[in-house]
Amino acid sequence: MKRTFTAALATFLLIFAATWLWVAKERMAFFDISYAGWRAKMDFAKTLPKDNVVILGDSRAVAGLVPSVLGPSVYNLALAGCTSIEAAKWAHDLTASATPPRAVILSFTPVNLMATKSFWETTAKCGFLTRQEIETVWERARQFNGREYWPEGESYARRSSLAGPKSPGDIEIRMKADLYAEDFPPCYFSALWGGRIIRRLNINRKFYHETYAARGYYPFGTADECAEAGLEAQTPSFQPVKLFDLYLRESLALFEGSNIPVYFVSAPVNAATTPSPEYTAAFCAYIARLEAEFHNFHSLGTPQPTWSAQDFGDDFNHLRPPSAVRWSKEVAQKLNEEHVPGGPFG
């Protein structure tokens, strides 16, 4: 019996330890491709040259703003599925770095300031926010009494994943965050299974190098056109959740403290997604309040201009590469008109 126990325990520990090591060292081998994108940005952000200009934002900024079109000193640090929480993390890192940016181009889809479905597991899995930073997010979320930052009807698990542990049952969430921080293999099993342990290594490495070379730009969606309505079409008005508003303000304050101007640009959407006048007015009013509050913050152009369906490659209103070049050129022109530091652009 003792030998059976020993054999069972030894086998278990051996498999577990080997997998743990693999997860900690070779995440590129099995993770989905977005990890390679995140990883590339996290890596080149450590060695940004002097007088750089960075782009922060979400996936529409990732797929829409092309650094090679905008200028040689422009770097796209926008992250797919990210919120103002991750932007604030960038703000902390960038303002503390030896080569802080001359200017920041900020581009968030307004609806992503209203709700999220992706925080915090993506960011924890990719190792972007530390365990302590996630805990801080939870603490701040709790200050708002939990009801301000998730959409009506959102599941309990989703709500508590953002708000953090609130009852003894939520120990599970706290534990999960701890285990992510330690690269605990069960947290990565679905990715390990999906990526067949090693099958994604080559494709991820290739994507990593391409993203690195493109200074953070990569396209989403391969459709020739998309006329599907995005989330905005179903959202009657704009009201940011307090937690995201807090982090956005924190980012702007940090940049202001370091004399770094921030320019807000809004990504185009297709006709079916064009938001209601109430929504646009509420969003414009929000941006105007931020402009009044932060002297370094400026808005460029109209919010969410309408472009044709042929400009979009998927249901999430991600621009196709030719259209991304077009939008980048427009943004470059506006930046030049404003004499944004770090130029000329385009």
Added chain:
Amino acid sequence: MLFNSLSFLLLFLPLSWVVFYALARFDHRYAGGWLVAVSFVFYSWWDASLAVLLAASIAFNYFCGTRLLRAAESDRERFWWSLIGIGGDLLLLFYYKYFFAILEWLGLHGIVLFSDLHPVALPLGISFFTFTQIGYLMDCKDGIVKENRFLDYGLFVTFFPHLIAGPILHHREMMPQYRNPESYRFQSRNFAAGAALFIMGLAKKAVLADFFIPTVKATFAQPQHLALLPAWNGVLSYSLQLYFDFSGYSDMACGLALLFGMRFPANFNSPYRAACIIDFWQRWHMSLTRYLTLLLYNPIALWVTRRRVAMGKSVSRKAQASVGGFLSMIALPLFYTMILAGIWHGAGMTFLVFGLLHACYLTINHAWRGFGPKPKPGADSFWRQRLILVGQIALTYLAVLVAQIFFRAESCADAGKLLLGMLGTHGISGPLQSGPLYVHVPMLVGLFAVVWTMPNTLELLEQFRPSLSDIRRSSLISIALRPTVAWGMALGALAALAVFSVTGTTEFLYFRF
């Protein structure tokens, strides 16, 4: 709390196990008290108010049980206390499971008008702990229970491995174990068998049952226009999901009990290998079948028999073989029992149809036994006998499969459409609702081969006596788990695989009952 959650595996189980055996070294009652305490934590993990409900239910039933024991000499008093106790339990169950569903139905048909109806959430495991306690009160009434100590009773109801989804325990098989100090002494054989059962159960749930979730969800979400192949694919996937989910849960419950030195009755014994529907119910959710037989079927069968005797009618076997006798003494109690068993699963027409279908199957099965041709021993060759057995198993499984569609479907109309799809009325082939064909089809074929030919977990661990029940062996292939290095390595690898896959934690299907 879920058996397959990280908090259970990494915190709750190790802590409760270590402290249990540490306390047992001083006094087994401390260890028993500890188990009650951790079981309350287990139960109220998501909602602390659930602990109040459970505690109130235990206190109420214990009080009624005590009064019944004290009233041993008075039939009248025993009648009233059993009525209060069982009535109270049924009212509680009715309130949480059926009251709002009935109100909703009445509102839907314009019989009652509501401005705002707020249904209460169904407390986890309420059916299971209520049924356990009703059984206890019945035995108190019949004089089977002789003594009741509060701690033992509390442990009998709350012991966490069975609390949320069974097996439904009988006090006669558990109380002697709880009272015996030997049960609280660490034994390596129990630990080995318990750990092996738990690991195998966890793997069944986390690796096999959950594999089918996307296919099953897609199938039952839109069953309207499924062609023959996708419909069969979805329904067979559900059948396997239910099998591995419930047998995985049952293994984990029995394994956990063994880790704490206790043995549960078996709850699952390769039901898809049943050669008739009577056999199926002796293998599927065995503790529920036993409970229904004892507390529903037998009383009504007895009532019918007494009534026939009072009317001067015969109750002999010969009388049962007449159409009238069969209908009143066999079919009536069967329909009564199975309809209640159906709606025990939930307040919905689909569950009622599920119960009715099984009542019909069982009645036909009994009728075949009574009125059908009797096989002559030795008349058939070995191969003919095998062929007949395969046919019986296939027919039984097909009948079970049809009932399972109603068990899972959102409505009877959806179930009907899915059945039509399985008959090919929407064409033969269409896109499968699952992942790549080269993964899904071999998985289905391989798992059915395992289900029909390989020994189940209780058979594998037979020499460790993992449950209180004697298991009828029925596997084609004979393998037994032995304390060897090879088996140790296999279990270690399985444990790693099972633990890796727990983070996508999903609830057990039987939790909602």
